[in-house]
Amino acid sequence: MTSARCEVCPHACRLVPGSLGACRARGNVNGRVLPLAYGRLTSIAIDPVEKKPLALWKPGSTILSVGGYGCNLRCPWCQNASISQVGESEVAWRSVLPEELALLAAQAHESDARMVGVAYTYNEPLVCWEYVRDAALFVREAGLANALVSAGCVNRKVAEEVAPLLDAANIDLKSIRAGTYASLGGDLRATQRTIEILACEPGCHLEVTTLVVPGVNDTPEEMEELSLWLASVDPSIVLHVSRFFPAWRKTDVGPTPVATVYALAEVARSNLRHVFTGNC
Numbered sequence: 001m002t003s004a005r006c007e008v009c010p011h012a013c014r015l016v017p018g019s020l021g022a023c024r025a026r027g028n029v030n031g032r033v034l035p036l037a038y039g040r041l042t043s044i045a046i047d048p049v050e051k052k053p054l055a056l057w058k059p060g061s062t063i064l065s066v067g068g069y070g071c072n073l074r075c076p077w078c079q080n081a082s083i084s085q086v087g088e089s090e091v092a093w094r095s096v097l098p099e100e101l102a103l104l105a106a107q108a109h110e111s112d113a114r115m116v117g118v119a120y121t122y123n124e125p126l127v128c129w130e131y132v133r134d135a136a137l138f139v140r141e142a143g144l145a146n147a148l149v150s151a152g153c154v155n156r157k158v159a160e161e162v163a164p165l166l167d168a169a170n171i172d173l174k175s176i177r178a179g180t181y182a183s184l185g186g187d188l189r190a191t192q193r194t195i196e197i198l199a200c201e202p203g204c205h206l207e208v209t210t211l212v213v214p215g216v217n218d219t220p221e222e223m224e225e226l227s228l229w230l231a232s233v234d235p236s237i238v239l240h241v242s243r244f245f246p247a248w249r250k251t252d253v254g255p256t257p258v259a260t261v262y263a264l265a266e267v268a269r270s271n272l273r274h275v276f277t278g279n280c
C-alpha cells in the first residue's frame with residue numbers, strides 16, 4: 001500500500017490508502033492525498049461582515065458565509081464543534097461547486113447590493129484550501145469579494161496560494177505561547193507566518209481575533225507579548241479581544257469576566273491602533 005504525506009499543515013499526516021487525516025477533510029485515495037471535503041458545504045448564510053468579525057472592512061455590508069466540515073485544531077471550547085470536529089458521515093452536507101457558489105453570491109448581490117461577496121468560514125476552510133482557491137477565482141470574476149476566517153495554521157505554500165485571492169481575512173491568534181498552541185493541536189509559528197503573509201498582501205485587509213479563555217491566555221503579560229508581536233508585523237492590524245463562553249469540552253469555567261476582556265484590550269491598545277472587544 002502506498003502511503004502519502006499531506007503537506008497542507010504542520011500535522012504532516014502520513015496516510016495509508018483509505019485513511020483520513022487528523023482534520024477529517026483530506027484522505028488518501030489510491031496513493032494521493034486529496035481534499036475529500038471539496039465543495040461539501042454544511043452551512044450557508046448571509047451574515048453582517050461585523051459578525052465574521054471584520055470591523056474596518058466594508059462596514060454595514062453583508063457576506064455570503066459558507067463552511068464545510070473538518071479542522072486541524074482541537075480547541076476544547078470550539079463553538080462550531082458540530083461541523084469542525086466531525087467527518088463526512090456525521091454531518092449533513094451538500095455539494096456546491098465553485099461556479100455554483102459564485103452564482104449564488106452574484107444572485108444575492110443582485111437582490112441586495114450590500115451583499116459584497118463570499119466568506120469562507122465556520123469550520124477551518126484551509127483544510128480544503130483548493131476549494132477556497134477555486135471558488136475565490138470565480139467569485140472575483142463575478143466582481144465580488146473574498147473573505148477568509150481561519151485559524152491560519154497551515155504551511156507556507158497554502159497561505160501564499162490563497163493570499164492574493166483575498167480581499168479580507170480574520171485570523172485567530174489563540175495565544176502567543178507555543179505550548180498553548182501545541183495543546184490545541186496547532187502550531188504557533190505556522191499561524192504567525194500566515195499572519196505575516198496576509199499582512200504583506202496589498203489587496204487583503206487583515207484583522208486578528210484572540211479569544212480570551214480564563215486560565216489559558218488571560219494575563220496582561222501574555223496580551224502585552226501578543227500585541228507587541230502583532231505590532232512588530234504592522235501596528236495597524238485590527239485586533240479583536242473576544243470573550244469566551246463555555247462550549248463543547250470546555251465547561252469547567254464560566255465566561256471570561258467582561259472586566260478582564262476590557263482590561264486586556266487596554267493593554268493591547270498601548271501597542272496597536274485598532275483594538276475591539278467582542279462578545280461583551
Ligand code: SF4
Nearest residue numbers: 006009012013021023
Ligand atoms: S490538512 Fe489535514 S490531512 Fe493534511 S496534514 Fe493537516 S490535519 Fe493532516
